Amino acid sequence: MTDVACDLCPHRCVIPEGAAGDCRVRVNLGGRLRATTYGRPSAVHVDPMEKKPLYHFLPGRPVFSIGTAGCNMHCRNCQNWQLSQRGGEEMETVYRAMPEEVIALARNEGCEAVAYTYNDPVVFYEYVEDTAVLARQAGMRNVFITAAFINREPLRRLCGVLDATNADLKAFDDGFYQSVCSTRLKPVLDALVTFREEGVWVEVTNLVIPTLNDDLALIRRMAKWIRDELGADTPLHFSRFRPMYRMQNLPATPAETLERARREALDAGLRHVYIGNLSGHEAESTYCPRDGTRLIQRVGYRIVENRLTPEGHCPTCNQPIAGVWT
Amino acid sequence: MRMREPTSLGRRRFLAAAVAAACGWGLPPLTWSLAAAMPATPREPLERPLAAADLYAPHELAG
Numbered sequence: 001m002t003d004v005a006c007d008l009c010p011h012r013c014v015i016p017e018g019a020a021g022d023c024r025v026r027v028n029l030g031g032r033l034r035a036t037t038y039g040r041p042s043a044v045h046v047d048p049m050e051k052k053p054l055y056h057f058l059p060g061r062p063v064f065s066i067g068t069a070g071c072n073m074h075c076r077n078c079q080n081w082q083l084s085q086r087g088g089e090e091m092e093t094v095y096r097a098m099p100e101e102v103i104a105l106a107r108n109e110g111c112e113a114v115a116y117t118y119n120d121p122v123v124f125y126e127y128v129e130d131t132a133v134l135a136r137q138a139g140m141r142n143v144f145i146t147a148a149f150i151n152r153e154p155l156r157r158l159c160g161v162l163d164a165t166n167a168d169l170k171a172f173d174d175g176f177y178q179s180v181c182s183t184r185l186k187p188v189l190d191a192l193v194t195f196r197e198e199g200v201w202v203e204v205t206n207l208v209i210p211t212l213n214d215d216l217a218l219i220r221r222m223a224k225w226i227r228d229e230l231g232a233d234t235p236l237h238f239s240r241f242r243p244m245y246r247m248q249n250l251p252a253t254p255a256e257t258l259e260r261a262r263r264e265a266l267d268a269g270l271r272h273v274y275i276g277n278l279s280g281h282e283a284e285s286t287y288c289p290r291d292g293t294r295l296i297q298r299v300g301y302r303i304v305e306n307r308l309t310p311e312g313h314c315p316t317c318n319q320p321i322a323g324v325w326t
Numbered sequence: 327m328r329m330r331e332p333t334s335l336g337r338r339r340f341l342a343a344a345v346a347a348a349c350g351w352g353l354p355p356l357t358w359s360l361a362a363a364m365p366a367t368p369r370e371p372l373e374r375p376l377a378a379a380d381l382y383a384p385h386e387l388a389g
Contacts, residue, residue, distance in 0.1 A: 040373065041376070043385070043387055044376055044380060044381060045381055045382070045383070045385055045387075046381045046382060051389070052389060064381075065389075067387070067389075079387075079388035079389075080387050080388055080389065083387070093374075094373045094374075095373065095374060095375065095376040095380075096373045096374065096375050096376065097375075097376040101376060102376075105376060105378065105381075108378065109378065109381060115389075117389040118387045118388075118389050145389045166389075
């Protein structure tokens, strides 16, 4: 009987033969580490890029999105717990789709990008990597929607084939990470910095949960950290919490809380701060940080108007707007 | 059409025990034997190929 060590994420599970790691989907079979969800997505959809959410990356483009079972976090408020908190054998739907089939279908559907999303793609790392290599060869981009609980070395390697990420920064508070997510904050911050260092376009999402992480001082510290470590042009999305999974005891986040958080982050020096999960709010749209011109008007995931120049500049003051626009 | 999940031996024994309880407690060994001999319902294939028609189904997943 040979144990195997999984070095992919900071849990660093030591897995006995026949058992799975914390994520439920990386298993020790005969003394070798196997990812049971390789080629077996449980959710496959063509979504708008805005749904990821990525607001400064190929706006309005359809993105071929795949997710599997399992996760290395266990957030009590998980929005996708049906996928993330189950092993592959517990799923109602499992498709058979090897990387080349994913790319062929994505091309047929006219997608310019593949998103690894829904559950945390960290736990289907090998499937992401192999698919992303083929996507690059086919002229497509790769986007990684993650909670960023991953060790630096495997992340650095994967960044070679990634183009953009939206990373959840769940709270700027290690206690929150421990009590709500069963993980730690520091590795997540390290991963965000690694994305930036490796040239991956980074957007950050913070789900604001009443009483747990909506303290304005906490939000200000987070915004300052993003400004200093990732850059003031990093888009930050404050997302509205809704009662979910094992956190049914808290109300949905009031709009005023999200607006105060946005004001705090703008005051801290971030140039692009959005409010999400609150369709129709004016803070879904992109504004020029210099003259306030509305550049991209959004309603939900739909783009109503895009006034950016082809070079990604403001049409009135010619201010360059950070992002990947073409 | 969806097939039923296979009935586990434990569940079959539980059902058998419930029947036995209704019929008198002298019967469990016999009914357990009968339960073990019952064929399990065939399981639906777990995996299916990905099809374009699946891609645009409405969904509530975040991300």
